[in-house]
Amino acid sequence: MTNASLEQIQSPADLRKLDRRELKGIAAQLREFVLQSVSKTGGHLSSNLGTVELTIALHSVFNTPDDRIVWDVGHQSYPHKILTGRREAMAHLRQKGGISGFPKRSESPYDAFGTAHSSTSISAVLGMAVAARNAGLDRRQHIAVIGDGAMTAGMAFEALNNAGVTPGVNVLVVLNDNDMSISPPVGALNHYLARLLSGGFYAAAKNVGRAVLQHVPPVLELARRFEGHAKGMVSSATLFEELGFNYVGPIDGHDLDALIPTLENLRALGGLQFLHVVTKKGQGYKLAEADPVLYHGPGKFDPSVGILKSKAPAKLSFTQVFGQWLCDMAQADKRLFGITPAMREGSGMVEFEQRFPTRYVDAGIAEQHAVTFAAGLACEGEKPVVAIYSTFLQRGYDQLIHDVALQNLDVTFALDRAGIVGADGATHAGNYDIAFLRCIPNMVVATPSDENETRLLLSTCYQHPGPASVRYPRGAGCGATVHAGLDTVEIGKAVLRSEGKKVAILAFGTLLGAALQAGAKLNATVVDMRFVKPLDETLLASLSQTHDAFVTVEDAAIMGGAGSAVLEFFSRHGIEKPVLQLGLPDQFIDHGEQAAILSELGLDAPGLIIAIEHRFAALLQPRLASVVQ
Numbered sequence: 001m002t003n004a005s006l007e008q009i010q011s012p013a014d015l016r017k018l019d020r021r022e023l024k025g026i027a028a029q030l031r032e033f034v035l036q037s038v039s040k041t042g043g044h045l046s047s048n049l050g051t052v053e054l055t056i057a058l059h060s061v062f063n064t065p066d067d068r069i070v071w072d073v074g075h076q077s078y079p080h081k082i083l084t085g086r087r088e089a090m091a092h093l094r095q096k097g098g099i100s101g102f103p104k105r106s107e108s109p110y111d112a113f114g115t116a117h118s119s120t121s122i123s124a125v126l127g128m129a130v131a132a133r134n135a136g137l138d139r140r141q142h143i144a145v146i147g148d149g150a151m152t153a154g155m156a157f158e159a160l161n162n163a164g165v166t167p168g169v170n171v172l173v174v175l176n177d178n179d180m181s182i183s184p185p186v187g188a189l190n191h192y193l194a195r196l197l198s199g200g201f202y203a204a205a206k207n208v209g210r211a212v213l214q215h216v217p218p219v220l221e222l223a224r225r226f227e228g229h230a231k232g233m234v235s236s237a238t239l240f241e242e243l244g245f246n247y248v249g250p251i252d253g254h255d256l257d258a259l260i261p262t263l264e265n266l267r268a269l270g271g272l273q274f275l276h277v278v279t280k281k282g283q284g285y286k287l288a289e290a291d292p293v294l295y296h297g298p299g300k301f302d303p304s305v306g307i308l309k310s311k312a313p314a315k316l317s318f319t320q321v322f323g324q325w326l327c328d329m330a331q332a333d334k335r336l337f338g339i340t341p342a343m344r345e346g347s348g349m350v351e352f353e354q355r356f357p358t359r360y361v362d363a364g365i366a367e368q369h370a371v372t373f374a375a376g377l378a379c380e381g382e383k384p385v386v387a388i389y390s391t392f393l394q395r396g397y398d399q400l401i402h403d404v405a406l407q408n409l410d411v412t413f414a415l416d417r418a419g420i421v422g423a424d425g426a427t428h429a430g431n432y433d434i435a436f437l438r439c440i441p442n443m444v445v446a447t448p449s450d451e452n453e454t455r456l457l458l459s460t461c462y463q464h465p466g467p468a469s470v471r472y473p474r475g476a477g478c479g480a481t482v483h484a485g486l487d488t489v490e491i492g493k494a495v496l497r498s499e500g501k502k503v504a505i506l507a508f509g510t511l512l513g514a515a516l517q518a519g520a521k522l523n524a525t526v527v528d529m530r531f532v533k534p535l536d537e538t539l540l541a542s543l544s545q546t547h548d549a550f551v552t553v554e555d556a557a558i559m560g561g562a563g564s565a566v567l568e569f570f571s572r573h574g575i576e577k578p579v580l581q582l583g584l585p586d587q588f589i590d591h592g593e594q595a596a597i598l599s600e601l602g603l604d605a606p607g608l609i610i611a612i613e614h615r616f617a618a619l620l621q622p623r624l625a626s627v628v629q
Contacts, residue, residue, distance in 0.1 A: 164244030
């Protein structure tokens, strides 16, 4: 195949027919395709531009899909998707009915393992390698591609530690070192990698190799290999070698002349191999190179112009409400510490870090550590606020129970991205926090209904002398005016928003707006419950005396959620009233627009009306008859 074009690449087998010169041409086309594609759909850009050559090299050298490649987190897997038969499908990336933004086993045999949460790749490939060893598949290779940010998680080192004492397995860990996770990478490991990369002895040795060998054509390939391996030869034993891996690198992750022969050598060696490659996030697109954070996960944009700073939106996002509250509360209370597991931008903490740097802590992609670190602060009288996505708190659940709640420590959890998250889909769903939080003793669970309520309940939970959580969704709310100040409300006290007859709608969280519309149409009472735990039991008992039926509405998993809490209360007190639970069904919900998903699930106003009328037709029949007349 000469003058190879990206359109001719239907699978990695087509790559393996090309020589290195042709592969370089494919790399240029692939990078441009990624840029143009993401600019039309939105998605992760900087990380994918940085892994073009690495992806081509891996699929050229290894016999995928028989050889397994696992992309840690998966932010960087778009080139992989394009080269494995999904080029045309990229037009519908992260859209309803389209392909996922992350590797997904049900989508392609080349997606060896589903990822999206960080630092799982080494554990997964080690499991695959043990299975292959026991099945006699000694030649199968297992490759984990993991970024430098993901190496801050303890799970990665747990897997490395286990691999080091596992005989007879082929595991290659490729550390993609771009000095950039979503937020700037932190911690001693990052400093260690920086020292490796910038070591003077390595630089000198590399330059000597170039000077001696560059004029000897027959050994140019050897020179390239020497340059790629020099650092591993001249540095002292590395951390990874102490764990049982053969460490090679760092090498230039954009140089196919270095990548391909190095990977071929490592494939031939087998066993435990660790390749350290250095890439540039946003490589080949100057705007993304200059600001990789801005271009990490952009929406649609014009590549010729770049991302334009839009005018301030008419509505504040819930994340912005949190960020402003955090700064205001920190100004008022010097005991406040703000903690994030590597999500400074996503959690709205940039201004907080700038204004209160000594009370800002980025724990790295290490949710377990972040939660227990907060517990340690609380033991000494500080008041930590852990800003964490709902989906990522799942990774620190044992620490939440054992280290915070069991000791009744004063830690506030601000749970962003609760409920439907949209384009990131099932892997990032914030559906489960109500169910897994409300079963924990000592825990307060607050569900604000709008932006102003979010600020109120953050202040309330912060002042509560024990563990508490406030959950809020991605994006903007209804545009409610957010009042300044640090006012609080009574914990466990609901608010009656409208009075009707027969049916009482109990709204937990931001579906209150839809509930109010349904209540107006059905002449039903609507309550903003504010808290799942503790419930306003006094109000519930009172409503049970005046209403014939109840409806619970929540943007969370219906199994074990807020509706279940209401049913449990009624059961304990012998209250026999029918309860219709409306929430997220017992299934994984795929990616798509947030509003469209809620509508499809019947959690918008028309859907609520239909569900309530269907369930309580007999109760509502007189009203319906009057409407018909």
